[in-house]
Amino acid sequence: MKFNIFPPEALKSIEPKFHVEPRAIAKTIERELHKKPLAGLFTLDGSARELPVSLLDIAQGLLVMKPLIKPEGGLTGLVGGQRLVVLCGDTGKMQFLANNLKLTEDGNLTCPLPADLILIQRRKEFRTLGPGDEDLSFVLCLGAGQELLTKVIDISDHGMLLDIRLGATEVEVGRYWHSGYFERLKSRSTTIDLVIKNVRPGAAMDRIRAGCELYEPNRMVLKEFESTRSAIENARVQGRLNRWYLGASWHE
Structure with a gap:
């Protein structure tokens, strides 16, 4: 199965205008969830291969993600850690930091809603x-x-x-x-x-x-x-x- 995932943008290259207002972060993410969009989880230092996930829901302040493949070493290695989440939707390229990842009983990953959400609306520049x-x-x-x-x-x-x-x-x-x-x-x-x-x-x-x-x-x-x-x-x-x-x- 093909997973069309885009790499994260370097934080230094992101213009201030692409940061979403804090009060609009939840709504911005919710607008994409009805499509169960594909996203990628990336390590901060690039030390491991990205993990494709499907964004499912926001429940009790947590973003729920379904892993689409089983990474080497399993999912337990992600628990308590951080990953960059990158999603490309109709509105642009969305990127945020997922903190304190947790693994649910049904095999999904959860994280709190981000405090900072980047929405980059310049599709032709994805490299x-x-x-x-x-x-x-x-x-x-x-x-x-x-x-x-x-x-x-x-x-x-x-x-x-x-x-x-x-x-x-x-x-x-x-x-x-x-x-x-x-x-x-x-x-x-x-x-x-x-x-x-x-x-x-x-x-x-x-x-x-x-x-x-x-x-x-x-x-x-x-x-x-x-x-x-x-x-x-x-x-x-x-x-x-x-x-x-x-x-x-x-x-x-």
């Missing part, structure tokens, strides 16, 4: 790290039959960060790249147009990175782009990142 797959490239079409293979560092619903060999092509803010595509072995996506929004040094001296957004994407582009991002994220959550491509709609 997923690339899969680290040497067979995956994003191919830039440079004209006159020339193509350039680049690596995907991270990807969101509407853009990605590409790693490029320095000097292989002009990389500058505002430049358009037309008719590029994802490629893995013999499979390739539909053609995708990009515009460069930012440029930064690469991890090595001979590399450069370009932050790109989709340029005037049609429905097919949006579908395949989101399919690629969610396939990578789902595979990472399920511990099968080396087979991420099985969830991409364009991969044969």
Whole structure:
């Protein structure tokens, strides 16, 4: 089963406007509960794999969550501890700290309602790290039959960060790249147009990175782009990142 879970945002990068007023925290969470939404429980230091849960109810001031898989070592290791809860719903990305987790007799987890709730309403910026797959490239079409293979560092619903060999092509803010595509072995996506929004040094001296957004994407582009991002994220959550491509709609 696929679990489409998003990683938490770094607290330092969260703008003050995304903090929900304390008096509105309970109502904000309640609005999502009728859908039994999927969320992820993340350790504060990233030392353990995230746990997918379904948010069920608020009962006697406690948020009730149903674990969807059994983590290594069981659920008892979570009791009394803290986790970051991350939920992506129709209103945006919700994040809060779950304190004093408890395990109920029926196998659910509970925690007090949070004192601080973050609701981030900028969906296009949710980023997923690339899969680290040497067979995956994003191919830039440079004209006159020339193509350039680049690596995907991270990807969101509407853009990605590409790693490029320095000097292989002009990389500058505002430049358009037309008719590029994802490629893995013999499979390739539909053609995708990009515009460069930012440029930064690469991890090595001979590399450069370009932050790109989709340029005037049609429905097919949006579908395949989101399919690629969610396939990578789902595979990472399920511990099968080396087979991420099985969830991409364009991969044969």
